[in-house]
Amino acid sequence: MLKEYRTIKEVVGPLMLVEGVEGVTYNELVEIKQENGEIRRGKVLEINGDRALVQLFESSNGLRIDTSTARFLGHGIELAVSMDMLGRVFDGMGNPRDDGPALIPEKRMDINGEPMNPAARDYPNEFIQTGVSAIDGLNTLVRGQKLPVFSGSGLPHAQLATQIARQAKVLGTDAKFAVVFGAIGITFEEAEYFISDFRRTGAIERAVLFMNLANDPAIERIATPRMALTAAEYLAYEKGMHVLVILTDITNYAEALREVSAARKEVPGRRGYPGYLYTDLASIYERAGRIIGKEGSITQIPILSMPEDDKTHPIPDLTGYITEGQIILSRELYRKGIQPPIDVLPSLSRLKDKGIGAGKTREDHAATMNQLFAAYSRGKDAKELAVILGDAALTEIDKQYAAFADAFEKDYISQGYQANRSIEDTLELGWKLLSMLPRTELKRIRDDMLDKYLKPSVEEEE
Numbered sequence: 001m002l003k004e005y006r007t008i009k010e011v012v013g014p015l016m017l018v019e020g021v022e023g024v025t026y027n028e029l030v031e032i033k034q035e036n037g038e039i040r041r042g043k044v045l046e047i048n049g050d051r052a053l054v055q056l057f058e059s060s061n062g063l064r065i066d067t068s069t070a071r072f073l074g075h076g077i078e079l080a081v082s083m084d085m086l087g088r089v090f091d092g093m094g095n096p097r098d099d100g101p102a103l104i105p106e107k108r109m110d111i112n113g114e115p116m117n118p119a120a121r122d123y124p125n126e127f128i129q130t131g132v133s134a135i136d137g138l139n140t141l142v143r144g145q146k147l148p149v150f151s152g153s154g155l156p157h158a159q160l161a162t163q164i165a166r167q168a169k170v171l172g173t174d175a176k177f178a179v180v181f182g183a184i185g186i187t188f189e190e191a192e193y194f195i196s197d198f199r200r201t202g203a204i205e206r207a208v209l210f211m212n213l214a215n216d217p218a219i220e221r222i223a224t225p226r227m228a229l230t231a232a233e234y235l236a237y238e239k240g241m242h243v244l245v246i247l248t249d250i251t252n253y254a255e256a257l258r259e260v261s262a263a264r265k266e267v268p269g270r271r272g273y274p275g276y277l278y279t280d281l282a283s284i285y286e287r288a289g290r291i292i293g294k295e296g297s298i299t300q301i302p303i304l305s306m307p308e309d310d311k312t313h314p315i316p317d318l319t320g321y322i323t324e325g326q327i328i329l330s331r332e333l334y335r336k337g338i339q340p341p342i343d344v345l346p347s348l349s350r351l352k353d354k355g356i357g358a359g360k361t362r363e364d365h366a367a368t369m370n371q372l373f374a375a376y377s378r379g380k381d382a383k384e385l386a387v388i389l390g391d392a393a394l395t396e397i398d399k400q401y402a403a404f405a406d407a408f409e410k411d412y413i414s415q416g417y418q419a420n421r422s423i424e425d426t427l428e429l430g431w432k433l434l435s436m437l438p439r440t441e442l443k444r445i446r447d448d449m450l451d452k453y454l455k456p457s458v459e460e461e462e
Helices: 157-167 188-201 218-238 250-263 277-285 314-322 331-335 365-389 396-413 423-434 447-453
Strands: 008-012 015-018 029-033 039-048 051-056 069-072 078-081 088-091 107-110 127-129 149-152 177-186 207-213 242-248 289-291 297-306 325-328
Touching (some): 029 051, 078 218, 107 218, 149 157, 157 177, 157 188, 177 188, 177 218, 177 250, 188 207, 207 218, 218 242, 218 250, 218 277, 242 250, 250 277, 250 297, 250 314, 277 314, 297 314, 314 325, 365 396, 365 423
Parallel strands (some): 088 207, 149 325, 177 207, 177 242, 242 297
Antiparallel strands (some): 008 015, 029 039, 029 069, 078 107, 289 297
């Protein structure tokens, strides 16, 4: 029998103080029952002797502490899981949001997860095809990797997120693939866009959606990514599925963390964020990976909008330290009409070399990737030189590189949000673009590969 306490002493905003408690633990769930039978919920944020500081999930408006009782439930926040989650939409606390029936759970799992033994981690080395050339060809996603997308306010990261969720698959395997989509602090319009896109394309059949709206409580925002990852861990490690987790927007999560930290009167760190922001973000990102002996895996794509497009802001800065690279969206490319506006030069996938090559993608992948990077970089430099000194300052080869850079952006990077390119399509497109340059310039590709794959240019044919 759970003990009820009538010793609620104080409520300040979302925080409540209960005195005289026994055996209460950090993160434990609390039910606050009012005289009229209404129940509100919260969780323990801090224990000091026999005093417990509780964070309310709902508003504290109208809460009468003199007639209310607090009951500590003896466990943290749990998610009811079963295979019936696939195709369903939940709110940020794991309750159905799609007018469907409540789940009959196979089990309940603590949303904070179990720490993964580093020695049990398997190395990510299998290619995931997203159908997006700028990712597959140049900044390859590997199964078990965590690869964030750095976006900015107003940039189309929502369209890119739904495109990846719709198209992603592991090549060369019959294993089941699922997508867990966690939306954190989004508007009602964004939530409708995500849900309708998933339903329109049929992607919802293999997806689990968690939707936390901007007007939901801050504490729910902190729980949402953990709900999504708990569902992913169940599908991956207990049902043997390859799971892609997409979390958007991590910036909203960090803002909620700052809000709760300020309510607790903690000493702020950089830009007012709590000093433990790095540790907290790591507790989310590090739940991606593969486990030796387990068929399933969790691959993570967290999306965050950089305040003022600043890569040195604490959220993208700390995220970059924890994760294995980043995909950066460019405002300049967006203004040019490039879709998706992925800036491939500052983007990076640290594990791309592990998921490509013969038997995974194709033998020429690594060489063409390096050559495309080099040629695009030189082409951009030539274009900048032309802006300063005029076209007359460019040599003939500079002009060819400048033309290559324009064609690369228009044909390779820009593909729209509906096109699903196979890795073969992406590689062939890369070779087609490289044929714009003289063969003598392709110094990063072996002669035998040039002989096999390089199509002669129009001038050479003539």
